[in-house]
Amino acid sequence: MELALNLNLYKDTGASNENSSLEDNPFKDFEREITSIETILVQSLKEHQMNAPANFDYTKISVANIPSGTSQETLTGLFNPFGLIASIELNKHHAVIEYEETTDCWHALQNMNGFAVGDEFLVVELVK
Known part of the structure; x- marks a missing residue:
């Protein structure tokens, strides 16, 4: 007390x-x-x-170094936050992802290159 x-x-x-x-x-x-x-x-x-440069007119990116067993659904989940995906072509350790908008493609390229998935680091480049 x-x-x-x-x-x-x-x-x-x-x-x-x-x-x-x-x-x-x-x-x-x-x-x-x-x-x-x-x-x-x-x-x-x-x-x-930031917005894509004015001369940036690309909608496709190449994604390499994808870990074995990665599904299209997993890739969609990883890349969908950047914008509406028009298509994904997945072959074992490589994919081509096409966006509806160039700005979305730019954001994916800027943010996902070097992104860790499992023990691998994605290599993301433009498809010209």
Whole structure:
């Protein structure tokens, strides 16, 4: 009972000690780091979401180094976030993906080249 009263008195008087901020939120520094990392990630995403250059007139990409057993559904799941896919031609370790829009093709090229799938890193290039 005496401890509870002392805690209430501590809170009511606004008294503080050097550890009060740590006791109030022990993850304060961690939360600051997370916020900093989120800011960096958002900025990076904005840089990668830039529009395609004006002379970029391609809708097809070649995807190499695809791990064995990768299905067309898996590729669709990986590349669909960048835009509407018109077609996918998959042959063992290689695929050609065609997008409806040139901007979508650009975003896929910028974001998926070097992307890790299993133990492999995708090699994404334009099909001219």
